[in-house]
Amino acid sequence: MxxxxxxxxxxxxxxxxxxxxxxxxxxxxxxxxxxxxxxxxxxxxxxxxxxxxxxxxxxxxxxxxxxxxxxxxxxxxxxxxxxxxxxxxINPCTALRMLEDFVPLSEGDVVVQNGATSIVGQCVIQLAHLRGLETTNIIRDRPGVEEVKRRLKVLGASGIFTENELDPKELPAFFKDAKLGLNCVGGNTATSVMKLLRENGTMVTYGGMSKKPITVSTSAMIFKGIELKGFWLQKWVNNxxxxxxxxxxxxxxxxxxxxxxxxxxxxxxxxxxxxxxxxxxxxxxxxxxxxxxxx
Ligand SMILES: NC(=O)c1ccc[n+]([C@@H]2O[C@H](COP(=O)([O-])OP(=O)(O)OC[C@H]3O[C@@H](n4cnc5c(N)ncnc54)[C@H](OP(=O)(O)O)[C@@H]3O)[C@@H](O)[C@H]2O)c1
The missing domain is CATH 3.90.180.10 (Medium-chain alcohol dehydrogenases, catalytic domain)
Structure with missing residues (x-):
């Protein structure tokens, strides 16, 4: 090796x-x-x-x-x-498959994700940018957050918010219009991803870094028609x-x-x-x- x-x-x-x-x-x-x-x-x-x-x-x-x-x-x-x-x-291919395999995306469409600092997250930003897609990125509040934001911006991120900064009610409409959401954290930040999905949007869960479960509101299911899916690269490789x-x-x-x-x-x-x-x-x-x- x-x-x-x-x-x-x-x-x-x-x-x-x-x-x-x-x-x-x-x-x-x-x-x-x-x-x-x-x-x-x-x-x-x-x-x-x-x-x-x-x-x-x-x-x-x-x-x-x-x-x-x-x-x-x-x-x-x-x-x-x-x-x-x-x-x-493992990580770049996961990012690629999630952008390619779940919902048809075209130039200008928005993808929202948490865990944006991960390798998968960084690849999502860049692969999306190459396809003319916009990304809304949720990151953890932690020391050095401004430097992290600067780095993700250089990669092509459209919007970057820490978990605490993110108030979906305050955000411009653009950021609440994602067709695809990607969740590798779970807990409250998965809820935030769902809040930024447009009607009939899809959230794909591929990891659970916070080890907290995903809570889905009744209204997200009934009125917004959110679809929840999962991705596992191993299954893709096997198939x-x-x-x-x-x-x-x-x-x-x-x-x-x-x-x-x-x-x-x-x-x-x-x-x-x-x-x-x-x-x-x-x-x-x-x-x-x-x-x-x-x-
Ligand atoms: N389903 C699949 O086939 C598949 C394939 C590849 C990867 N994955 C999953 O994708 C995720 C990212 O993998 P990676 O290798 O790209 O990650 P990575 O580069 O090792 O980075 C770890 C990420 O997790 C965040 N994190 C760590 N502990 C956390 C916590 N307690 N709460 C919230 N966020 C936390 C980190 O945030 P900070 O930067 O703030 O520390 C960072 O964004 C993992 O969950 C991994 O298992 C799944």
């Missing part, structure tokens, strides 16, 4: 609260990038020096070496930074041929190569895994995506 991130679902698997996972003892980590150092006889589509990422979850990427079947890997381009190759799969995944990763890494998709990561050598895990767990406050490096 060259590099592998620590994602919230990796932590959830270790905590035993994720619906699927390997039986212990097992190696953590579900995505990352590796370099092929040897291939067995009969392997046709991979060669020494190729870069590969896991083609499915559960491979156990937090390790220096791994031996798996050819079909467990997806070959990726090598002309992008390793931290992007290591993180191209699509490997070529579709390869095409999607190519698209994402093409944007990275052209500097049209950027996000911050912090790289730490594998030996500092404890610090990286503490950062990922938020034990030292909000942190950017932690990426373990093995070289």
């Amino acid at each position: 060259l590099a592998a991130p620590i994602n919230p679902s990796d932590i959830n698997r270790i905590e035993g609260v994720y619906p699927i996972g390997p039986s212990p003892p097992a190696v953590g980590g579900n995505e990352g990038v590796g370099e092929v150092i040897a291939v067995a006889e009969g392997v046709q589509n991979l060669a020494v020096n190729d870069w590969v990422i896991p083609a499915k979850a559960g491979l156990g990427t937090w390790r220096t070496y791994v031996v798996k079947e050819e079909t467990d890997w997806c070959k990726v381009r090598k002309d992008v930074p390793i931290e992007y190759a290591a993180t191209a799969f 699509h041929p490997p070529a579709d995944l390869a095409k999607m990763i190519d698209y994402i890494l093409g944007l990275v190569h052209d500097k049209k998709l950027v996000y911050l990561t912090e790289q730490l050598p594998f030996i500092e895994f404890r610090k990286a895990l503490e950062n990922a767990l938020g034990m030292h406050g909000s942190s950017i995506k932690q990426v373990l490096t093995f070289t």
Whole structure:
């Protein structure tokens, strides 16, 4: 392996609260990038020096070496930074699928999301911006919030509000007209996403960072006709041929190569895994995506 991130679902698997996972003892980590150092006889589509990422979850990427079947890997381009190759799969692809698969969106349409500082959130902002869509973004109140807002604005965010700043009654109509809402937090901020949806809008839930349930008002269901859906990338991968995944990763890494998709990561050598895990767990406050490096 060259590099592998620590994602919230990796932590959830270790905590035993994720619906699927390997039986212990097992190696953590579900995505990352590796370099092929040897291939067995009969392997046709991979060669020494190729870069590969896991083609499915559960491979156990937090390790220096791994031996798996050819079909467990997806070959990726090598002309992008390793931290992007290591993180191209789970979060950017989730952002892309949620923009593509739920409601037809056209230029000028509004998407509202919470958890906008996450890698998924940052990708949603940029992929939406590339499609001429507007995004309303809800972030946590936390130290350094003005700098965070500035950064998301540069990525193309149309509106950015902290949870406390957001009073849907006070907002201009534009911000209350979202066709699609994306929720990875739950609790009150999921309610805020629903309040900013237009009539018959759809909210897709794909995470539960606050560990709080979603409360839906009766009027949102009856009078506004809000639709609630869920997304799980693993299900998408299970239901699509490997070529579709390869095409999607190519698209994402093409944007990275052209500097049209950027996000911050912090790289730490594998030996500092404890610090990286503490950062990922938020034990030292909000942190950017932690990426373990093995070289
Ligand atoms: N369903 C799927 O297939 C799928 C696929 C990919 C990701 N996901 C989910 O998407 C979400 C984002 O993943 P990621 O890897 O992009 O995240 P990430 O980059 O690791 O960032 C974590 C995000 O969670 C926020 N957060 C952390 N603790 C929180 C809390 N207690 N209350 C509210 N917000 C909190 C952080 O806000 P601050 O910046 O303010 O700290 C940050 O926005 C996760 O829930 C993940 O499980 C789901």
